[in-house]
Amino acid sequence: MNVHVELLSKSQCFAGLSPRTQRCIADHSTLAEYALGSDLYRQGDPPSALYTLQAGRVKLYRQSAEKCQILALPYPGDCLGAETLPTGTPSPYTATALTAVTAVTLPPDALQSLLDEHADFQEIFLKLITNRLKQFVTLVHDLAFRDVTSRLAMVLIARAEVEGQPHDNGIAFDRLLSQQEFADMVGTAREVVYRTFKRFEEDGLVHMTRSSILIRDLKSLRAIALQEAR
Amino acid sequence: MINTLPIKHSELREIPAFHDLPDEQTQSIAAVMVRRQYAPGQIIFMEGEQAGSLWFVFQGRVKIIKQSLNGRIQGLCLMNRGKCFGSCPLFDMKKNPATAQALDDVTLFVLPEESLQQLKTRDAQLVKALLHIYSQRLEHLARVSEVLGSWTVSDRINDCLLTYAKRDSDEPIVELTHEKLAALIGTVREVVTRHLSLLEKEGVVRNENGRIILLNPNALLPPCACEDHKTSA
Numbered sequence: 001m002n003v004h005v006e007l008l009s010k011s012q013c014f015a016g017l018s019p020r021t022q023r024c025i026a027d028h029s030t031l032a033e034y035a036l037g038s039d040l041y042r043q044g045d046p047p048s049a050l051y052t053l054q055a056g057r058v059k060l061y062r063q064s065a066e067k068c069q070i071l072a073l074p075y076p077g078d079c080l081g082a083e084t085l086p087t088g089t090p091s092p093y094t095a096t097a098l099t100a101v102t103a104v105t106l107p108p109d110a111l112q113s114l115l116d117e118h119a120d121f122q123e124i125f126l127k128l129i130t131n132r133l134k135q136f137v138t139l140v141h142d143l144a145f146r147d148v149t150s151r152l153a154m155v156l157i158a159r160a161e162v163e164g165q166p167h168d169n170g171i172a173f174d175r176l177l178s179q180q181e182f183a184d185m186v187g188t189a190r191e192v193v194y195r196t197f198k199r200f201e202e203d204g205l206v207h208m209t210r211s212s213i214l215i216r217d218l219k220s221l222r223a224i225a226l227q228e229a230r
Numbered sequence: 231m232i233n234t235l236p237i238k239h240s241e242l243r244e245i246p247a248f249h250d251l252p253d254e255q256t257q258s259i260a261a262v263m264v265r266r267q268y269a270p271g272q273i274i275f276m277e278g279e280q281a282g283s284l285w286f287v288f289q290g291r292v293k294i295i296k297q298s299l300n301g302r303i304q305g306l307c308l309m310n311r312g313k314c315f316g317s318c319p320l321f322d323m324k325k326n327p328a329t330a331q332a333l334d335d336v337t338l339f340v341l342p343e344e345s346l347q348q349l350k351t352r353d354a355q356l357v358k359a360l361l362h363i364y365s366q367r368l369e370h371l372a373r374v375s376e377v378l379g380s381w382t383v384s385d386r387i388n389d390c391l392l393t394y395a396k397r398d399s400d401e402p403i404v405e406l407t408h409e410k411l412a413a414l415i416g417t418v419r420e421v422v423t424r425h426l427s428l429l430e431k432e433g434v435v436r437n438e439n440g441r442i443i444l445l446n447p448n449a450l451l452p453p454c455a456c457e458d459h460k461t462s463a
Contacts (some may be wrong), residue, residue: 004451015393021399058433061374062372062375062376064376064380067376067380069375069376069379069380071372074433075425083368084365084368084369086358086361086362086364087362087365087366087369089365089366090370092368092372092373093372094367115358115361116354118236119354119357122354122357122358122361123357125361126357126360126361126364129361129364129368130364131364132368133328133364133367133368133371136368136371136372136374136375137296137306137327137328137330137371138303138327139371139375140306140371140374140375140378141296141298141304142379143375143379144296144298144304145296145298145299145304146380184379186379187378187379187381189383192417228298228299
């Protein structure tokens with residue numbers, strides 16, 4: 001499917017680009033759809049296309065023999081992919097659709113010529129890479145210095161800030177992740193997530209259903225999230 | 231310490247980021263760079279400080295570390311000859327996200343913020359070199375996250391013992407019950423007790439009532455993301 005320039009200018013990533021560069025991106029992009037559970041790109045593959053999420057959610061993660069570490073949960077409007085195009089090395093992680101996904105897709109060769117010919121795009125791409133880098137520095141800090149309880153509270157707060165909608169008595173957002181996936185975000189076992197969430201519920205901090213999470217006491221949850229145990 | 235000896239074009243050429251730049255460009259970059267020297271252990275910049283320069287390692291090694299509110303340190307990467315670090319304005323960050331510390335006698339070439347911003351706007355080659363650097367850094371941090379996230383419960387118990395050890399006597403002492411340790415790590419008492427009995431059998435710790443004596447603290451060091459991937463930093 002063809003991509004209209006208006007679609008691009010709506011995305012924050014491309015908002016600052018000249019009309020000429022936006023036109024050029026639109027000409028080389030396609031609108032692609034991915035089913036729940038399918039991969040946009042895989043760890044170890046050659047550098048991927050650049051994807052701009054239009055609708056749906058994706059998880060970025062590294063997978064080894066027995067462990068999975070989720071690194072990020074891009075939100076509609078975010079860009080992902082092509083992280084290693086500048087070095088030509090394999091993709092450092094996998095991107096898998098958590099829901100049905102629609103994404104504007106710019107293939108690697110078109111991306112490379114845009115980088116070579118459009119200085120304003122080069123600047124935007126540098127910003128995309130460094131923003132992801134910034135996110136990983138924070139992730140490393142949390143993994144190194146916060147305990148599992150704080151990290152789980154932090155994941156809930158971070159998601160509430162981006163995805164949360166005001167609700168009668170709190171802030172609500174889609175659950176999106178299984179207990180195992182919450183465990184993969186904070187580097188623990190599923191049982192620990194189960195126990196911790198149960199305690200959060202008993203303490204009146206959150207209310208969880210199969211499909212949604214309601215944060216009832218943001219202040220107390222934030223206090224738990226900001227504790228640095230180690 | 232600033233060393234006023236000018237940076238030679240040939241010296242700059244030894245840094246991978248400048249390999250592919252034309253001569254006149256490296257010459258003009260060398261002219262605006264500053265040579266700095268640091269002794270082992272000296273802090274180059276602190277996490278949270280404002281800093282906008284781009285730093286290149288010419289000699290020696292630099293540790294990039296993060297520090298918790300409680301003073302605990304986590305290595306992010308080790309920068310050896312030719313590597314580049316810093317320059318947070320490119321991240322839209324006003325403050326340094328980590329601390330840089332000299333590991334040996336270190337000589338650095340510094341590209342000041344104003345020069346960097348000027349060069350960036352008219353030099354597509356330099357931006358290309360920066361993209362390369364940050365792309366590598368991204369891969370490295372993704373790996374560090376994975377290693378930290380995949381610490382086992384045993385790694386976390388060991389790490390916790392080292393964190394809370396009081397070191398004023400010959401043998402470090404952790405004054406925590408197994409119950410308290412379990413709460414700190416996010417596990418149950420039985421798991422902590424089982425692991426500590428194992429450590430006692432191996433002669434690494436001695437369990438006493440309400441406290442744990444560390445007989446061989448070095449055996450408790452968890453897998454370090456920094457060391458594992460030294461070569462790819």
